[in-house]
Amino acid sequence: MLNTNQPLIPQRADPFIHKHSDGYYYFTASVPAYDGIELRRSTTLEGLAEAQSLMVWKKPDSGAYSELIWAPEIHFNQGAWYVYFAAAPSREIKDELFQHRMYAIKTEAANPLQGDWQFCGQIDTGMDTFCLDATTFTHKGALYYLWAQKGPGIRGNSNLYIAEMDTPTRIKGQPVMLTKPELDWEIRGFWVNEGPAVIKGHGRVFISYSASATDENYCLGLLWADENADLLDPASWTKSDQPVFQTHSELKMFGPGHNSFTQGENGEDILVYHARQYTQIEGDPLWNPDRHTFIKTIEWDKDGMPDFGRPGQP
Structure with missing residues (x-):
């Protein structure tokens, strides 16, 4: 099931x-209409494919967060469920970018599919620019916020930033930039670093991220730091000079990216990502619905680095 080129969803x-302590896997993703936040759950990864989905939050008809609901993530932070997502006031493009900002909703229900979700408002980074793709993680007792944002005076759509959190919906201190699009494989079509995801192993903290345009050029890069390093110091991080996961034309797996990580039923590390299975997209790729969810097992090499392999293969 895991190591095929068949979509999970x-x-x-x-x-x-998200694999939770209650024994369930919780799934969310961008839906093709970009009109709300959908959740489903199952006791197995494979079961997510047939699990009933529920729209737990719908966008309002107008206002700052009434369009293009992108990249929701569900996290259990400090005793409550949060979904972090990006939204825009319209579909208008200004200065070559959409107008997304980052938001969160919250429920304290044990089962988030049955929760009364409350809108928490915008998560302010101190920079009033295009931003999206927030994730959170806890390390050595501290909660961190990690996201993509347009940097003032920096060429491109987005860089990756990190900050410690004061609460699950408020950062403290100044954002720290960890990486910007600069390598040839990060600037194909668009100059993009986005979609960060965190996995830990072998004494290190790893951040995968997506780069380039969202067509067949889309791919994953990787940052890593020692687990005892200051994660808010850019000098703690090393950046791979090559993509770690990219198009596999032979198996018709194109533009793999915007990933997350989870664990299999036996504790193995699992890569969750989307990809298309053809390249001839009519019109704007943004409105093409055929980015499918895939999963595969991640191995670890002799140097303690994650080996992503190739999409569609073990």
């Missing part, structure tokens, strides 16, 4: 799977 981009 069709037409779900930016997929995120």
